[in-house]
Amino acid sequence: xxxxxxxxxxxxxxxxxxxxxxxxxxxxxxxxxxxxxxxxxxxxxxxxxxxxxxxxxxxxxxxxxxxxxxxxxxxxxxxxxxxxxxxxxxxxxxxxx
Numbered sequence: 001x002x003x004x005x006x007x008x009x010x011x012x013x014x015x016x017x018x019x020x021x022x023x024x025x026x027x028x029x030x031x032x033x034x035x036x037x038x039x040x041x042x043x044x045x046x047x048x049x050x051x052x053x054x055x056x057x058x059x060x061x062x063x064x065x066x067x068x069x070x071x072x073x074x075x076x077x078x079x080x081x082x083x084x085x086x087x088x089x090x091x092x093x094x095x096x097x
Contacts, residue, residue: 019061028053031077045091046081 035050053074059066076096081088 021059021061021066023056023058026055026057028055044082046083046088048079048081049076049096051076 031050031052032048033050035048038047039045040047051074053072056071056073058069060069061067077093078096079093080091082091083089
């Protein structure tokens with residue numbers, strides 16, 4: 001089951017977390033299209049900032065029956081990344097409000 005704290009961060013419905021299932025996040029579009037990237041030579045951290053749009057599809061069990069639900073989340077993000085000589089490693093990824 002998906003992390004309910006993450007869904008709460010995006011201000012999505014949380015009334016009955018015990019009766020929520022089939023949770024699927026979908027990224028809409030390509031958030032890297034308008035992302036700005038900078039490099040901090042002192043720390044070796046690569047910083048990326050941009051915007052995202054996501055949808056959440058899930059089933060909410062009400063009165064013994066599953067009902068499909070949908071929610072959207074969008075906003076800005078900031079990611080701090082580190083290059084370990086083979087791949088980019090996420091250090092932090094946070095939502096900018």
